[in-house]
Amino acid sequence: MDESSATRDKMYQAYLEFFEVAERKRRWNIFDDIPWNKLDPALNSELKATRIETYCAEEFYLPDYTGGGVQLSRQIFGAAWFQACWSYEESKHGLVFREYLTRSGMRSASQFAQFEDAVFASKWKLPFTTRRQMACYGALQEAATFLAYKAQKDRAIREGDKVLEAIFTFVSRDEAAHAGFYRAMARIELEADRVGTIADLAFVVARFQMPGEGLIPRYQERLRESGAGISARNFVEHALFPTLKMLGTTRAELKTASLPPLQTITESLLAPEK
Ligand SMILES: [Fe+2]
Ligand SMILES: [Fe+2]
Structure with a gap:
């Protein structure tokens, strides 16, 4: 895709706005900011x-997300540098969950070795082939991840689990920021080519x-x-609809690009809430 200089700017x-907020307000540290001494075997x-x-x-x-994302974005500074920063932030998520499972004693080092083998035996592949489609996908996927982690934060508060509360506070805030950046990217794409971007958004949503x-x-x-x-339902109401609103589009406009009925979308989605 050939980008105009206005789009690149x-x-x-x-990216600069995303990075400034990340550096000034959102950075957190696995070693100092998680109250590990409050781990409670009970x-x-x-x-x-x-x-x-x-x-x-x-x-x-x-590693697969990063490889795929960088491959699509490497020709655009803002998009490529976001991928680098995003990877660093995401790397802390897997690490903090891993540390939680082992420090709490719920998983041993050898169980983790087996787990790692099982995970890395499969490879994630880009679900969409263009940077624009992946921006649409990122906006939805990061918003869904935020919702899942926010629900876990609320649960940790209810259960009095201070360690998980801190972990999910930090990771959910990161995911919300990622969703915000991808929405900004999708908006820029819309401004450059509304019809094409709406078609991509409908394609990705479906x-x-x-x-x-x-x-x-x-x-x-x-x-x-x-x-x-x-x-x-949570996804549709709190991730999909707000994303459409922030992009300045509607379900009606997506239907012009042959969006399937919403039931088709929701059926293939996520597990029911517990
Ligand atoms: Fe994450
Ligand atoms: Fe994320």
């Missing part, structure tokens, strides 16, 4: 371990799946049984 500005449970392990597995495909789908063994069952998933 907008992407640069969007709060351990196999369901909780499965929940965190499922998120951990999804975050563990980072095929949306979380990255763990088809990769993590028993993904849907794990989400359902452990309470790690979010409902399709």
Whole structure:
């Protein structure tokens, strides 16, 4: 895709704004900001371990996400530098979940070695082929991930789990910021080519799946049984619709690009909420 200099400038500005907020307000530190001394074995449970392990597995495909993202964005400074910063931020998510599972004693080092082997045996592939489609996908996927982690933060507060509360506070805030950046990118694409971007957005919405789908063994069952998933309704109301609103578009406009009925979208989505 050949980008105009106006589009490149907008992407640069969007990245600069993202990075400034990240550096000034959002940075957190695994070693100092998580109250590890508050780990309480009485709060351990196999369901909780499965929940965190499922998120951990999804975050563990980072090398594949990074490889795919950089490959699509390397010709545009703002987009490529975002990928680099995004990778650093995401790397902390898999790491903090891993540390939580092992420091709490819910998983041993040898269990983790097996887990790593199982995860890395499959490879995530880009679900869409252009940077514009991946911006649409990123806006939705990061928003869905934010919703899942925010629900886990609320749950940790209810259960009095101070460590998980801190972890999900930081990771959910990162995911919200990622969703915001991808929305900004999709908006820039819309300004450059409204018809083409709406068609891409409709295409992506109709095929949306979380990255763990088809990769993590028993993904849907794990989400359902452990309470790690979010409902399709939650996704539509709190990720899809706000994204459309922020992009300045509507379901009606997406239908002009042959968006399938919403039921088709929600059926292929996420596990019901627990
Ligand atoms: Fe993440
Ligand atoms: Fe993210």
